[in-house]
Structure formats: C-alpha cells, structure tokens
Amino acid sequence: MALFKDVKKPIIKAAPTGAEISPLRPVYVPKQPPCGGNCPAGAEIRTWLTAIAQHEAYGRTPEQAYEFAWSKIVERNPFPAVCGRVCPHPCEDGCNRKEKDGAVAINALERFVGDFGIQKALKLSKLSEQKYEERVAVVGAGPAGLSCAYQLARRGYPVTVFEAFAKPGGMLRYGIPRYRLPLDVLDAEIQRITELGVELKCNT
Ligand code: SF4
Structure with a gap:
C-alpha cells in the first residue's frame, strides 16, 4: 500500500520562506496493536x-x-x-x-x-432482543464450542451444545491440572454462558 497519496492540490508557496509545500499527504493505515x-x-x-x-x-x-x-x-x-x-x-x-x-x-x-x-457475579449480555427460529447444534463443550455457543446465543440463536463427557469444559476440565485452573473458576465462567440461554447436553 502506498504510504502517500497525491491530494491534487496546487503547490503552495509558504510565506515568508517561500518553501514549497508538497501536495502529497500521508495515508492513514489502520493496524492492529x-x-x-x-x-x-x-x-x-x-x-x-x-x-x-x-x-x-x-x-x-x-x-x-x-x-x-x-x-x-x-x-x-x-x-x-x-x-x-x-x-x-x-x-x-x-x-x-x-x-x-x-x-x-x-x-x-x-x-x-x-x-x-x-x-461481582457479572452477567453476560445479549447484543439485541432479536430471536431467531433456526436452532443451532454445537458439538463439543470445550472452550471453542462454548465460545461459539456464547456468540450465537448473544445474537439471538437458540443453541444446544452436545458433549460426550459428563461435564463441560473439554481440555480446560480434563487436561489442565487443578492447581493451574481451579474448577470453581471454570464452573463459574461456564455457568454464565448457560445463564444466557445456552442448553448443554452432556453424556451424549
Ligand atoms: S487471552 Fe492470552 S493472549 Fe489474549 S489477552 Fe489474554 S493472556 Fe493475552
């Protein structure tokens, strides 16, 4: 991408030095930090x-x-x-x-x-009151499946997450040692997703 654009303005003499001002202007490029x-x-x-x-x-x-x-x-x-x-x-x-x-x-x-x-028991919120009729099934209640279900639910889709294990969380529950991730922390963040209306079906 060009870093400068020509704004098609006539060259102006800057007083009092008489120096010329370039018609080129920097282009604003939005970038991720x-x-x-x-x-x-x-x-x-x-x-x-x-x-x-x-x-x-x-x-x-x-x-x-x-x-x-x-x-x-x-x-x-x-x-x-x-x-x-x-x-x-x-x-x-x-x-x-x-x-x-x-x-x-x-x-x-x-x-x-x-x-x-x-x-503080902060609650997840919906983006709008819109409610879609199309039901969405998500397979797997790991972090990706639950995040997907959350994003769908907050947009108004009825979502059911099907999980093979007895409890949701996937690798967060069954792969990470308790000293790194206490279960009460995991359960609290999953509960907020179900409170938003996401249905969980474990052992399926
Ligand atoms: S999820 Fe990981 S990479 Fe992203 S802000 Fe948190 S610590 Fe940083």
Missing part, C-alpha cells in the same frame, strides 16, 4: 487496559473501570478468569514496552479482571 494482534482471542487489550489505567480521566471509579474492562474482554472471550490463568500470553511477547522495562502484565491483569467478574 502488537499486543492485540498476538492474542488468539483478538482481545482489544489497549481499550480495557486504558480504561483501568486512566479511570479518573474517564470519570470512573476503579470498580466501574474493572467492570468496563470485564465487559470489553467478554465481548470476544467469555473466559477471562480462565485465560488469565492458563494462557501463555503471546500478547506480552508483542508488547512494545518489552524492550524498555518489561512487557505490561496483561495476563495477570486479565486474571484480576476475570476474578472481579466472578466475585
């Missing part, structure tokens, strides 16, 4: 970090800022408390501050915000 670009969940990290770091400037109390940050994270990822514990945080590898004084502790902050959401 390196932290968000490295996040597999596509998190808007700068948005929720800024909301916390500059809560006073935005007229929010710290608690209001944490709640706002939580709502921004769950737009893309319904598992902030889980990811705050088990994600290998590639976002921090992309952090520009890494070369200066160390990456921003995004993963630890995500865990804090996720735990705040559980403590």
